[in-house]
Amino acid sequence: MAKNLKNLFPGLAYVHGDTVVHRMHPLPKLLLLITYSVSVIVFSRVIVAVALFLVLLLFYGFSGLGPGFFLRKLRVIMIFGLMMLLVQIISVQQGQLLFEYTLFNSISLQIWSAGLAAGLIMMLRFINIIVSSYLFVSTTDPNKLVYALMQAGLPYRYGFMLITSLRFIPVFSQDLAIIRNAQMAKGIDLEGVSPGKVIVSVKYLLTPLVICALNKVDCLAISMESRAFGLHPGRSYLYEQAVDLKEWLFLAVSTVLLLGGGFYLTYIT
Amino acid sequence: MGKPVVCVNGVTFRYEGCALPAISDINLQLDKGEFISITGSSGCGKSTLALCLAGFIPHHVAGEMCGSVIINGLDSQQYPPSKLAGIVGLVQQDPEAQMCTLRVIDEVAFGPENLCLSRKEIKDRVEWALEAVNSLHLRDREIYSLSGGEKQRIAIASVLAMQPSLIILDEPTANLDPVGTVEVLQVIKKLEADTAVIIIEHRLKQLMPISDRLLIMDKGRIICDGKPDQVYREFRCGQKRFYAAGFKPGEREGPSQPAAGEKELCLKPSPVLSVSDLSVNLGEKSVLENISFDIFPGQITAVMGGNGSGKTTLLLSLLGINKPERGEIFYRGSSISQEKVSLRARNMGMVFQNPNHQIFENTVLLEAMLPSLMLFKDKALASDMVNSLLEEFELLQYKERLPFSLSFGEKKRLTLVSVLGYQPGILLLDEPLIGQDNLRAEIFWQAVLKHSSAGGISIIVCHDPDFVRNFCDRLLFLDKGTLLLDRPVEEGFNLLKELGFKEYLPGGSIVEE
Numbered sequence: 001m002a003k004n005l006k007n008l009f010p011g012l013a014y015v016h017g018d019t020v021v022h023r024m025h026p027l028p029k030l031l032l033l034i035t036y037s038v039s040v041i042v043f044s045r046v047i048v049a050v051a052l053f054l055v056l057l058l059f060y061g062f063s064g065l066g067p068g069f070f071l072r073k074l075r076v077i078m079i080f081g082l083m084m085l086l087v088q089i090i091s092v093q094q095g096q097l098l099f100e101y102t103l104f105n106s107i108s109l110q111i112w113s114a115g116l117a118a119g120l121i122m123m124l125r126f127i128n129i130i131v132s133s134y135l136f137v138s139t140t141d142p143n144k145l146v147y148a149l150m151q152a153g154l155p156y157r158y159g160f161m162l163i164t165s166l167r168f169i170p171v172f173s174q175d176l177a178i179i180r181n182a183q184m185a186k187g188i189d190l191e192g193v194s195p196g197k198v199i200v201s202v203k204y205l206l207t208p209l210v211i212c213a214l215n216k217v218d219c220l221a222i223s224m225e226s227r228a229f230g231l232h233p234g235r236s237y238l239y240e241q242a243v244d245l246k247e248w249l250f251l252a253v254s255t256v257l258l259l260g261g262g263f264y265l266t267y268i269t
Numbered sequence: 270m271g272k273p274v275v276c277v278n279g280v281t282f283r284y285e286g287c288a289l290p291a292i293s294d295i296n297l298q299l300d301k302g303e304f305i306s307i308t309g310s311s312g313c314g315k316s317t318l319a320l321c322l323a324g325f326i327p328h329h330v331a332g333e334m335c336g337s338v339i340i341n342g343l344d345s346q347q348y349p350p351s352k353l354a355g356i357v358g359l360v361q362q363d364p365e366a367q368m369c370t371l372r373v374i375d376e377v378a379f380g381p382e383n384l385c386l387s388r389k390e391i392k393d394r395v396e397w398a399l400e401a402v403n404s405l406h407l408r409d410r411e412i413y414s415l416s417g418g419e420k421q422r423i424a425i426a427s428v429l430a431m432q433p434s435l436i437i438l439d440e441p442t443a444n445l446d447p448v449g450t451v452e453v454l455q456v457i458k459k460l461e462a463d464t465a466v467i468i469i470e471h472r473l474k475q476l477m478p479i480s481d482r483l484l485i486m487d488k489g490r491i492i493c494d495g496k497p498d499q500v501y502r503e504f505r506c507g508q509k510r511f512y513a514a515g516f517k518p519g520e521r522e523g524p525s526q527p528a529a530g531e532k533e534l535c536l537k538p539s540p541v542l543s544v545s546d547l548s549v550n551l552g553e554k555s556v557l558e559n560i561s562f563d564i565f566p567g568q569i570t571a572v573m574g575g576n577g578s579g580k581t582t583l584l585l586s587l588l589g590i591n592k593p594e595r596g597e598i599f600y601r602g603s604s605i606s607q608e609k610v611s612l613r614a615r616n617m618g619m620v621f622q623n624p625n626h627q628i629f630e631n632t633v634l635l636e637a638m639l640p641s642l643m644l645f646k647d648k649a650l651a652s653d654m655v656n657s658l659l660e661e662f663e664l665l666q667y668k669e670r671l672p673f674s675l676s677f678g679e680k681k682r683l684t685l686v687s688v689l690g691y692q693p694g695i696l697l698l699d700e701p702l703i704g705q706d707n708l709r710a711e712i713f714w715q716a717v718l719k720h721s722s723a724g725g726i727s728i729i730v731c732h733d734p735d736f737v738r739n740f741c742d743r744l745l746f747l748d749k750g751t752l753l754l755d756r757p758v759e760e761g762f763n764l765l766k767e768l769g770f771k772e773y774l775p776g777g778s779i780v781e782e
Contacts, residue, residue: 143371164369170413171365175626181590182627185619186687187643189611207629211673215625216366223367223424226323227380227431228354238378238391 012073015138021063025243026145027152028251033136035255040128043262046117049124051265055258056132063139077130081123088119142166148241156235164220172213179208272342274434274465275299275322280336282317282326291317292489295336299435304466306476306497309486310706311678315469318486319437322467323359324350341434355384358428362440364420373399373415373423374408380431398430402456417576418449422456429460436460438468442475443703446576446732447772450475471706474735474776477501538565539602541726542587542695547596549579549586556582557750560596564743566724569717571737571758573730573773574747580730581622583747584697587728589613600694615644618688619697624680625673633659633675633683634668641691651690658686662712677704682713689716696720696727702736714740734775738762746773 016022021029040052060069070078095114102108143163150159183204184190190201224230277297283290292314299305307315320326324345327334338345341356350357361367370376377398381391399405402422407415415423421441428436438457442450458479460466470476476497477483483497485504493500540563549557557579564570572580585591587598589610597606605613618640621627630636637659641651659665662682667675672683681704688696696717702710717727717740731737737744737758744761746753754764765773 143375147375160369163371167369167371167412178621178623179626181585182619182621183629184590184610185588185614185617185621186627186640187611187614189609191609191611204629208626211628212623212625216363219361219363219366220369222320222323222325222350222359223361224369224379225325225329225350226354226357226359227427228351228383229369229379231351231354231383232385234385235382236385236388236391237382238374238388238395240388 012134012137014141015065017064017139019062019064019139021059021135021139024139024250025241025247026140026148027241027243028247029136029140030145032251032254033132035251035258036132037129039258039262040125040132043266044121045266046120046124047269048262048265049121049128051261052128052258053124056128056135059135063135065135065138069138074131074134077127077134081127084126085119085123088122089115091115092118144241147237147239151237151241157230160224160229168213168216168220171216172209175212176205176209179205179212182208273298273300274303274341275467276337276339277322278337278339280318280321280334280338282321282334283332284317285331285333287332290489291332292321292486295321295489295491297484297491297494299465299467301434301465302462303481304460304479305468305482305484306473306480307467307469307484307486308471308473308476310708311704312676313486313706314489315486316439317489319359319439319467319469321345322435322437323357324348324353354380354433355431356434358431358433358436360421360424360428360436360438360441362443364417364424364444367424368412368420368427371412373404373410373412376412376423377408377427377430380427384431394430394432398426401429401460402426403452416449417445418452421445421449421453425453425456429464433464435465435467438466440469440471442470442472446574447734448575450732451772454479472733473501540565540599541601542728543597543599544587545597545599547583547586547598548594549582549591550594551582551591555594555750556591557586557747560752562745562752562755564726564728566726567721568743569721569727569729569741570743570745571729571731571741572745572747573732573734573737574753578747579750580747581699584619584699584728584730587613587695587697588617588619611644614640614693615691616693617695617697618691618693620681620684620688620699620701622700622703624677624684627684627687628672628680630672632669633664633672636672636683637664637668637687637690640687644691654692655686655690658689661716662686678706678709681705682709685713685716689720692725694725696725696729698727698729698731700730700732702731702733734762734773738775746770 036052036055040049043049089111092115093110093112095112095117097110098113098116099111100108143166146159146162150156180190180201188200188204190197190204275297277295280295281290281293295318307318309315317326320330321334321338322340322345324338324340326332327346328349334346340353343353343356345353368376370379374395377395378391381394386394395408396405399408402425404419404422404426407419407423412420412423425436425438425441441457442453445453454475457466457468468476468480473483480497482495483493483500484491485493485500493504495503542564543562545561547557547560548555560583572583574580582591586593589605589608593606597604599605600613600616628636630639634655637655638648638651641655642648645651656665659668662685664679664683664686667679672680675683681701685698685701698717701713705713717729721727729741741758743755744758745755746761746765753768754761756764762774
């Protein structure tokens with residue numbers, strides 16, 4: 001399951017870097033992502049979608065992730081987007097006929113203006129949303145993000161829920177690998193892939209995994225509580241994650257540009 | 270000397286659903302700066318006592334407690350663990366599970382941050398604590414990238430940063446390789462003089478030189494308390510087998526034992542297992558390179574090496590779980606390199622480090638029979654064999670119980686029973702000593718010796734040099750995926766000494782005062 005998700009969203013993880021996009025404080029960056037996503041959803045003209053895509057490319061340029069990132073990690077997303085475009089073009093036949101081609105004198109391929117527009121919008125919206133989230137995740141240290149959110153008012157219990165789950169994902173996946181080995185050593189055939197084996201593996205892997213997880217959680221709870229977790233309603237932080245005035249300004253200007261620009265292109269031109 | 274840090278008065282605790290108390294009538298007093306070691310067989314109540322001292326009993330563990338635990342003048346009945354935090358610090362066995370943040374510095378700052386200290390105070394404490402465990406250079410590292418020893422040092426630092434009056438360390442080196450063990454023991458030894466330290470350990474030898482007092486627990490009671498050497502002597506008189514002298518080499522029966530040595534090789538018995546030029550990659554990384562060795566009937570072979578040197582990978586490759594890049598594996602002369610794991614497992618029984626990874630059936634009996642049934646499908650045969658093994662391993666009384674309800678050591682014995690049940694020619698044991706007191710370990714070893722005197726071979730990944738010296742014929746030492754040496758044990762240790770791996774020698778992890 002996890003592997004399938006990984007294939008769909010390959011490398012969706014923080015990529016260390018020291019660019020302007022990486023250095024931006026996680027909080028205004030998150031707000032910017034939200035504003036951007038709102039613009040993507042609210043404005044439904046092709047030109048706006050294209051403009052937003054260009055803005056995204058600009059940020060990708062700044063982030064130093066390089067064109068390889070698009071080709072390798074976002075390939076599936078791009079292909080999926082193109083398929084959405086094709087489905088719309090084939091199924092919506094309204095507006096003006098832009099292009100027609102007859103195949104073997106019988107099958108006629110037509111592209112209509114409304115179909116093309118709807119397809120482009122749908123494809124770009126999809127790509128813009130996913131790709132901007134990818135950019136955010138790839139350039140934001142999750143640890144910093146959660147610490148920033150906690151300092152901005154997120155109750156620390158929720159914050160640490162996120163941090164401990166990030167901490168334990170690799171631990172559990174390692175455990176799962178060992179459990180799989182251990183069950184195979186007992187003679188349970190888990191090699192190869194077939195639906196039967198998937199069911200067998202769930203049966204043999206899940207119980208030990210849950211037991212191991214519970215043991216670890218017990219140990220973690222003792223370790224956290226013996227270090228005064230939950231003693232006070234608030235807590236202090238070693239690193240203050242204050243947002244620069246410049247960054248607030250940048251956020252404000254970007255918000256005005258995104259929403260204002262979108263409004264202008266949608267309703268005035 | 271002033272007020273004692275810890276004052277335990279007549280504490281008895283019984284877990285909910287248990288007939289007998291886990292600890293009974295414990296009286297203990299600990300002064301500022303005192304360093305005491307507690308030892309005893311598995312299930313003797315050491316860890317329960319630790320939980321009492323840290324306040325988790327009675328607040329978070331269901332059961333019935335009498336008596337009082339006073340820490341720095343505070344009664345644990347009235348103060349929950351989070352309120353005792355800053356007074357008592359607890360370091361647990363598993364270095365992985367007790368870390369709750371992603372970076373070293375966040376981990377060490379975690380406690381002081383919870384105490385709402387000022388930024389400057391937190392910073393000072395973090396630096397001081399990291400310095401105290403020789404780990405200032407690790408401060409910006411990510412936790413997952415640390416070795417076991419480093420993780421345990423950071424766990425100690427994160428407790429130190431709370432500046433507790435009492436630190437309890439519950440088997441802090443159990444999961445570490447010899448290098449990590451030495452690192453951690455050196456850190457423990459130089460803990461601040463005004464902090465009282467309680468360390469719970471099976472491996473006494475390492476602690477004797479650094480303890481002020483040694484306590485021995487048995488069946489929930491403290492049965493000896495005094496100067497380490499005195500207690501050691503007194504206790505050894507009573508129960509010779511208890512530790513150190515527990516293993517008796519040279520008790521093997523049967524003629525099939527070709528004591529490993531170069532001379533015997535001219536007799537040329539044919540090897541049971543041959544590995545030739547084995548290389549294994551995991552992902553992009555090369556984990557084993559050009560490993561070759563032959564193992565002859567009856568041999569007990571130890572595999573030593575640091576964490577990450579490829580020991581476990583070697584066992585998994587023999588079993589076919591890790592696929593080799595190159596090389597061949599032969600069992601009794603025929604190549605098994607192409608065989609599936611389920612076929613190879615008929616001849617090779619592997620016991621993993623953590624039994625929780627292996628166990629999953631509903632009763633002890635079913636669990637013990639599972640591999641026999643999976644591999645040979647002969648229920649009657651499996652049942653007879655397994656029942657007698659359960660008896661031998663003192664597990665028969667639990668046969669209808671849920672395996673997960675057993676103690677760690679019992680689970681470990683259960684996993685060995687499940688493997689011995691189908692009498693494989695090769696036993697692969699990964700760190701079998703962890704979680705076993707010496708008394709129980711002996712049952713374990715007698716079984717291995719019996720297996721070898723019947724001509725079987727055992728390959729044992731082990732960190733304990735004393736054990737290797739007493740029990741094994743041969744030593745394979747892996748270093749960064751290559752086979753650094755393959756010698757009879759004594760010769761192997763001499764060579765290791767010359768090569769500078771002194772932590773791996775018998776007595777090498779003892780930190781002198």
